[in-house]
Amino acid sequence: MADAFDISDEQQDYSQYGLEANPFPYSPVPAEDPEIYCGQQHVSEKISSTVSTMLSTGKSKHLVITGKYGNGKSHTLKYTRSLLRDRDDVVVGYVAQPGEGFLDIYHEFVYDLGFNRVQELAYEYLASVARDVTDANPISASAMKSLIDEGEILLSEIVPEAVRRLSDVTHFADFARAIVHMVYEDTNLYAWQWLTAEGIRYEQRKEMEIHSALDDDTMGVRAFTAFKNMLLELGYTGVFVFVDEFESIARLSPKNEQATLNSIRHLMDQNSSGLCMLFGCAPEVWQDVMSEYHAFSERIGEEVALKPLTNEHLNDLVLDYLSRERNGPTEASSIDPFTNEALDVILQRSQGNVRQALAICSRVLDSAIEENREQVTPEFVQESM
Amino acid sequence: MLYRQRKLDLPHGELDTPVLFPVRNVGKRSSDNTPKYVGTIPEFSAAMINARSIRNRDPMWNRLTNGVTLREEMDVPEETIIFADSGGFDFSEQEIDTTPKKTIKTQRKLDSDIHGTIDIPLSRENRAAENQRRIDRSIEFALEASDLHTGDALLFASVHGYDPETIRNNIQYLENHGDFDGYALGSMVPIRTDYKKVTKLVLAARNATEKHLHVYGLGGLVYQPLLLYLGVDSFDSSAFIRSAGNRNYLIPGFGGEELHNIEDLDRLPCPCPICGQRSLEDIREDRTALTQHNLWALATELRRFKYIAESDRDVENYLDLRFQGNEVTKRAYETAKQQVRRLT
Numbered sequence: 001m002a003d004a005f006d007i008s009d010e011q012q013d014y015s016q017y018g019l020e021a022n023p024f025p026y027s028p029v030p031a032e033d034p035e036i037y038c039g040q041q042h043v044s045e046k047i048s049s050t051v052s053t054m055l056s057t058g059k060s061k062h063l064v065i066t067g068k069y070g071n072g073k074s075h076t077l078k079y080t081r082s083l084l085r086d087r088d089d090v091v092v093g094y095v096a097q098p099g100e101g102f103l104d105i106y107h108e109f110v111y112d113l114g115f116n117r118v119q120e121l122a123y124e125y126l127a128s129v130a131r132d133v134t135d136a137n138p139i140s141a142s143a144m145k146s147l148i149d150e151g152e153i154l155l156s157e158i159v160p161e162a163v164r165r166l167s168d169v170t171h172f173a174d175f176a177r178a179i180v181h182m183v184y185e186d187t188n189l190y191a192w193q194w195l196t197a198e199g200i201r202y203e204q205r206k207e208m209e210i211h212s213a214l215d216d217d218t219m220g221v222r223a224f225t226a227f228k229n230m231l232l233e234l235g236y237t238g239v240f241v242f243v244d245e246f247e248s249i250a251r252l253s254p255k256n257e258q259a260t261l262n263s264i265r266h267l268m269d270q271n272s273s274g275l276c277m278l279f280g281c282a283p284e285v286w287q288d289v290m291s292e293y294h295a296f297s298e299r300i301g302e303e304v305a306l307k308p309l310t311n312e313h314l315n316d317l318v319l320d321y322l323s324r325e326r327n328g329p330t331e332a333s334s335i336d337p338f339t340n341e342a343l344d345v346i347l348q349r350s351q352g353n354v355r356q357a358l359a360i361c362s363r364v365l366d367s368a369i370e371e372n373r374e375q376v377t378p379e380f381v382q383e384s385m
Numbered sequence: 386m387l388y389r390q391r392k393l394d395l396p397h398g399e400l401d402t403p404v405l406f407p408v409r410n411v412g413k414r415s416s417d418n419t420p421k422y423v424g425t426i427p428e429f430s431a432a433m434i435n436a437r438s439i440r441n442r443d444p445m446w447n448r449l450t451n452g453v454t455l456r457e458e459m460d461v462p463e464e465t466i467i468f469a470d471s472g473g474f475d476f477s478e479q480e481i482d483t484t485p486k487k488t489i490k491t492q493r494k495l496d497s498d499i500h501g502t503i504d505i506p507l508s509r510e511n512r513a514a515e516n517q518r519r520i521d522r523s524i525e526f527a528l529e530a531s532d533l534h535t536g537d538a539l540l541f542a543s544v545h546g547y548d549p550e551t552i553r554n555n556i557q558y559l560e561n562h563g564d565f566d567g568y569a570l571g572s573m574v575p576i577r578t579d580y581k582k583v584t585k586l587v588l589a590a591r592n593a594t595e596k597h598l599h600v601y602g603l604g605g606l607v608y609q610p611l612l613l614y615l616g617v618d619s620f621d622s623s624a625f626i627r628s629a630g631n632r633n634y635l636i637p638g639f640g641g642e643e644l645h646n647i648e649d650l651d652r653l654p655c656p657c658p659i660c661g662q663r664s665l666e667d668i669r670e671d672r673t674a675l676t677q678h679n680l681w682a683l684a685t686e687l688r689r690f691k692y693i694a695e696s697d698r699d700v701e702n703y704l705d706l707r708f709q710g711n712e713v714t715k716r717a718y719e720t721a722k723q724q725v726r727r728l729t
Contacts, residue, residue, distance in 0.1 A: 149554070150561070151553075151558035151562075152557075152561060153558075154524060154554065155550060155554045156517045156520040156551065156554075156555075157521055159517055160517045160518065163514070184548045184550050184551075185548065185549050186548045186582075209512065
């Protein structure tokens with residue numbers, strides 16, 4: 001029986017197709033930082049317009065991207081995130097799914113930013129205070145940290161002022177204290193736990209002089225708004241929040257669903273500037289939201305739908321993937337070893353679903369190697385399925 | 386292990402460190418009731434005094450300004466080493482009624498070997514903002530003292546903070562902006578039962594400076610070996626007086642034992658010059674003897690550690706043994722050990 005398995009780490013040789021490796025994912029889930037986006041133009045145009053409006057005017061704008069499972073909502077959101085993350089004037093957070101309510105969205109958002117980024121923001125805030133109240137001129141978080149470590153700036157001189165100013169900016173003194181405590185080795189983990197709404201013990205809160213617990217949607221909205229206001233004060237243009245799998249709110253009880261939508265609505269109402277939310281949602285759920293929760297859907301206003309792939313889209317998609325691993329004599333613009341007709345069959349089999357199309361391409365390419373085929377023909381696609 | 390031995394060159398002689406400065410209550414009462422120890426316990430030729438209390442007790446201050454030396458007033462030899470702190474501990478309750486100028490003038494008049502700068506202790510009960518203000522003022526006072534200091538004695542800047550960043554930041558700031566011979570870590574007494582916190586803060590200070598490091602108020606029997614292990618150069622304690630007041634008998638290697646718990650013994654376990662020849666009843670009746678014994682206990686603890694460090698024995702093994710009897714201090718030592726091992 002042991003011979004029934006043939007496990008090997010030997011790599012397949014794709015050189016006969018001028019490829020270094022199989023460029024298609026076996027399990028097409030979106031990469032964290034996708035390199036390829038073969039999107040649909042109307043979608044990329046709408047996203048670009050929404051994002052650009054916020055960047056250029058500072059006014060908040062939101063968008064829902066609808067599309068059936070596997071049509072590329074997550075990929076689109078993650079690709080947009082990867083483009084925005086390179087900019088140093090915005091903060092971007094990705095929420096994989098909305099969870100049980102707004103507090104979970106807030107939690108995921110802060111978690112996605114990460115401890116180091118939030119700590120960096122705390123140092124940036126201290127730097128902005130230090131520039132005003134001391135002779136030093138720290139221009140970055142790391143410069144501020146060095147000035148503290150080297151004793152050029154006195155913590156006790158700037159910390160009370162930082163807490164005072166940040167409380168004014170955010171209207172949330174507890175939030176201000178938590179941010180400042182991110183720079184203290186003894187309390188930064190407690191501060192992080194509080195800021196991510198994970199909950200901390202009363203004694204730990206007391207040590208930071210934080211009076212409130214961040215444990216419901218209202219507090220979550222308050223903390224998020226405080227966070228965004230701090231960023232605007234620091235000179236950032238705004239915050240981008242990507243909420244994927246928004247359709248999962250349909251799993252919540254009607255009461256909780258309404259509460260979640262209301263919290264997001266409050267968030268949008270309280271943040272008329274500096275906030276851009278992009279939702280990925282299954283069309284049927286979005287239809288329900290549109291018809292039942294006007295107050296919410298009216299604030300989003302815009303929707304763009306990812307449609308099933310066309311021949312042209314699939315052709316571009318396959319070309320993009322193949323060119324990632326192209327090394328040989330084959331022309332970069334060629335879809336070899338696939339024929340156009342083979343792609344037609346793949347399109348039919350996948351019904352235009354990106355995820356399925358990529359999975360088929362991946363499998364078929366491996367089969368073609370195993371059987372030493374020169375080309376992937378429609379018949380071969382049919383046989384391999 | 387961060388334990389280290391140094392020598393301080395002071396106006397009244399050389400002082401080997403690490404060293405304990407027994408706290409003298411001269412000025413706190415109409416007369417100093419600390420029993421004689423200088424000259425009888427060899428390593429304790431030093432004392433910690435409170436400059437403010439002496440300055441504020443008029444009859445004593447008049448004598449001192451009319452030619453009597455502090456050492457005569459204390460009835461100790463002229464070569465006794467004196468560390469005069471500012472009396473900042475009193476400012477946890479009272480308003481600050483002195484200035485760096487007044488304090489340093491008093492310290493000079495007392496002819497102290499080490500001057501501590503004015504400090505305003507932190508309190509656990511105070512709001513963080515208030516404590517930050519106190520930290521800030523102590524730094525200002527220290528820098529003013531540095532400007533006024535002429536180098537006739539050593540000047541130790543008093544440093545406060547309940548977190549490692551503040552301690553490091555304060556010491557580095559004072560290093561950059563003032564001129565100090567060492568640093569003295571204050572505000573440890575209110576948090577002394579939080580051993581983990583205290584050891585963290587001491588380590589933060591130890592790592593921030595190579596200069597002399599003193600820790601105010603924690604020189605008792607249990608803290609002493611911990612502080613030595615963490616590389617502290619000096620500490621002070623009034624535990625010997627306070628314990629004697631409570632009829633608490635300090636036992637080197639263990640801790641304190643209230644004498645009323647011991648009934649049927651003829652002699653106490655310590656062979657020091659006080660207890661060696663006397664019966665339990667004698668000691669029980671004689672508070673001065675108990676105070677003197679307690680000082681011997683502190684000396685024994687210090688000697689024992691120095692012996693272990695000098696011999697080929699493993700200090701950590703000794704401390705494992707030393708702290709095994711008490712869960713709280715054992716945990717504190719284990720934490721300190723982990724922190725020290727990361728550094729060495």
